[in-house]
Amino acid sequence: xxxxxxxxxxxxxxxxxxxxxxxxxxxxxxxxxxxxxxxxxxxxxxxxxxxxxxxxxxxxxxxxxxxxxxxxxxxxxxxxxxxxxxxxxxxxxxxxxxxxxxxxxxxxxxxxxxxxxxxx
Amino acid sequence: xxxxxxxxxxxxxxxxxxxxxxxxxxxxxxxxxxxxxxxxxxxxxxxxxxxxxxxxxxxxxxxxxxxxxxxxxxxxxxxxxxxxxxxxxxxxxxxxxxxxxxxxxxxxxxxxx
Numbered sequence: 001x002x003x004x005x006x007x008x009x010x011x012x013x014x015x016x017x018x019x020x021x022x023x024x025x026x027x028x029x030x031x032x033x034x035x036x037x038x039x040x041x042x043x044x045x046x047x048x049x050x051x052x053x054x055x056x057x058x059x060x061x062x063x064x065x066x067x068x069x070x071x072x073x074x075x076x077x078x079x080x081x082x083x084x085x086x087x088x089x090x091x092x093x094x095x096x097x098x099x100x101x102x103x104x105x106x107x108x109x110x111x112x113x114x115x116x117x118x119x120x
Numbered sequence: 121x122x123x124x125x126x127x128x129x130x131x132x133x134x135x136x137x138x139x140x141x142x143x144x145x146x147x148x149x150x151x152x153x154x155x156x157x158x159x160x161x162x163x164x165x166x167x168x169x170x171x172x173x174x175x176x177x178x179x180x181x182x183x184x185x186x187x188x189x190x191x192x193x194x195x196x197x198x199x200x201x202x203x204x205x206x207x208x209x210x211x212x213x214x215x216x217x218x219x220x221x222x223x224x225x226x227x228x229x230x231x232x233x
Contacts, residue, residue, distance in 0.1 A: 035222075037170075045162075045170065045213055045224040060221045061121070094169050101175055103151060104217040106160045108181070110169035 002026040002109040004095045009114030016085050016118070022078040022095030022111055030073040033098030033105045036080045038091035039113075046091070049080065050098065063089075085118045092116075122146050122216050126225035132233040139201040141228045143214035148194045151218065158218040161190055161199045164227075165210045173212075174199065206232065 008020040020036070036048040049059045049069040057069050068081040078095055092113040098105035123146040133139040149158045157177035162170035172181045174190040177197055187202045201208055209232060214225040 044226040045164075045215070047215075047220075047222045047224065050220070050222075058220045096169075101217070102154055102156050102158070104158050106172055106175040106217060107162075107170070107215075108172050110171075113169055 002097060004097065004109055004111035006093065006095050006111040006114040009093065009116045011117045011119065012085055013120050014085060014087060014118055017081070017083045018085065018116060020080040020082065020093055020095075020114060020116070022080075024076045024078065024095075024097070027097070029071055029076050029078055029097075033100070034069075034071065034078045035096045035098055035107065036069065036078075037094045037096055037107070037110075038089075038116075039094070040088075040091040043091075048093070051078070082116070085116075087118050090116060090118050121221055122149065122219060122223050124214055124216055124223050124225035126214060126228050128228060129226070130229040130231065132231045133201075133204045134233045135206065136203050137233075139204050139208070139230055141199040141212050141230070143192075143197040143199070143225050145195045145197075145216055145218075149216045149218035150194050157193050157197070158216055159190075159192070159197050160215045160217060161188075162213045162215065162224075163208075163210045164213065170213065201230070204230070204232070 003025045035050040066084045095111040096107040097109040099108040159177045161174040164170045178190045211227045213227045
């Protein structure tokens with residue numbers, strides 16, 4: 001069965017950087033769509049970014065130009081490099097697998113999440 | 121971006137009764153080439169990640185109890201829990217995967233009355 005474990009969250013000052021990791025097991029991450037989704041405290045879910053199996057990447061408007069998604073196929077691990085962090089980036093960040101579904105995909109496996117707090 | 125609007129924000133239902141959650145998209149999520157609605161529903165219990173319940177607006181994910189059902193097309197969708205159980209207490213969110221960014225609704229909190 002697929003399993004995802006996020007790490008790398010923590011407290012960072014505004015303007016700082018952080019890199020999140022998501023270790024995948026039970027499947028090959030590079031053969032799937034892999035996404036990051038975040039949830040601010042007490043708020044709804046916000047899609048952040050996706051990397052397709054072919055390597056194409058897309059970002060939500062709120063993080064475009066500041067965040068970068070990547071993967072290491074040899075480690076079966078997904079990353080999210082977050083730069084120029086703002087207080088509004090404070091959230092639990094989830095890694096999710098996108099299962100191909102017609103012309104798009106659905107998130108069928110999720111990690112437990114890692115908390116990122118941006119504060120001085 | 122496609123805006124997803126859910127209603128109500130919360131609802132309290134007696135055990136065994138029906139719960140109905142609505143989701144409206146700002147533009148159609150029906151893809152004409154395959155006639156499928158790219159709308160999914162997720163359940164999130166406290167302290168847990170979301171869980172996929174339904175995709176293509178009405179297809180139950182494997183292992184999801186049949187008391188959960190989805191309906192609707194185009195811009196208006198509904199998630200129904202036919203007979204609420206105690207373990208169904210959670211926040212339910214809709215999400216469109218018609219176009220990036222894949223936006224979510226704000227969530228509906230379901231509680232026991």
